[in-house]
Amino acid sequence: xxxxxxxxxxxxxxxxxxxxxxxxxxxxxxxxxxxxxxxxxxxxxxxxxxxxxxxxxxxxxxxxxxxxxxxxxxxxxxxxxxxxxxxxxxxxxxxxxxxxxxxxxxxxxxxxxxxxxxxxxxxxxxxxxxxxxxxxxxxxxxxxxxxxxxxxxxxxxxxxxxxxxxxxxxxxxxxxxxxxxxxxxxxxxxxxxxxxxxxxxxxxxxxxxxxxxxxxx
Numbered sequence: 001x002x003x004x005x006x007x008x009x010x011x012x013x014x015x016x017x018x019x020x021x022x023x024x025x026x027x028x029x030x031x032x033x034x035x036x037x038x039x040x041x042x043x044x045x046x047x048x049x050x051x052x053x054x055x056x057x058x059x060x061x062x063x064x065x066x067x068x069x070x071x072x073x074x075x076x077x078x079x080x081x082x083x084x085x086x087x088x089x090x091x092x093x094x095x096x097x098x099x100x101x102x103x104x105x106x107x108x109x110x111x112x113x114x115x116x117x118x119x120x121x122x123x124x125x126x127x128x129x130x131x132x133x134x135x136x137x138x139x140x141x142x143x144x145x146x147x148x149x150x151x152x153x154x155x156x157x158x159x160x161x162x163x164x165x166x167x168x169x170x171x172x173x174x175x176x177x178x179x180x181x182x183x184x185x186x187x188x189x190x191x192x193x194x195x196x197x198x199x200x201x202x203x204x205x206x207x208x209x210x211x212x213x214x215x216x217x
Contacts (some may be wrong), residue, residue, distance in 0.1 A: 077202035120150035
């Protein structure tokens with residue numbers, strides 16, 4: 001086991017869930033952002049309706065309210081993105097890469113393991129997709145860790161996601177490793193928002209017109 005997956009397993013911690021398994025209508029941070037928007041609209045109207053404050057003071061209060069609301073929505077979005085990043089890190093950690101040299105190994109043994117991994121990579125790089133699947137089966141059958149790691153690393157780097165996804169599904173019971181990684185990566189890169197639930201719930205609200213007018217006056 002490598003990376004975050006190994007750390008979580010060793011510590012007995014729960015594996016991070018796929019955030020997209022929960023619909024936005026049931027996600028606490030999406031709901032928090034929606035409630036914040038309702039509260040913002042209510043408070044903004046109260047400020048506008050005030051018969052005590054001057055227009056300049058109203059603009060000042062609306063500016064403060066808008067800034068606080070924008071920060072609140074950004075915090076909710078940050079929590080969503082943090083959960084997505086944690087899940088993506090977990091998925092990436094499932095697939096071993098590199099020679100996998102233990103920290104406490106002797107220099108001589110380290111050199112042997114690195115050389116074996118390089119030789120395995122040379123063999124894998126010259127193979128076809130079908131041959132790499134056969135090589136992976138061979139590595140698992142005979143417990144050849146260097147060959148096993150080389151096949152999976154090469155498949156990840158070359159875009160042979162089918163081989164990796166099949167392996168992850170078989171060994172870690174993640175049904176759609178490639179599709180889930182793609183969805184998470186796209187969501188993490190989607191800023192500024194283009195569309196969808198994130199745009200609806202987390203897009204920065206427009207500056208109140210009273211504030212915009214005060215700035216340009």
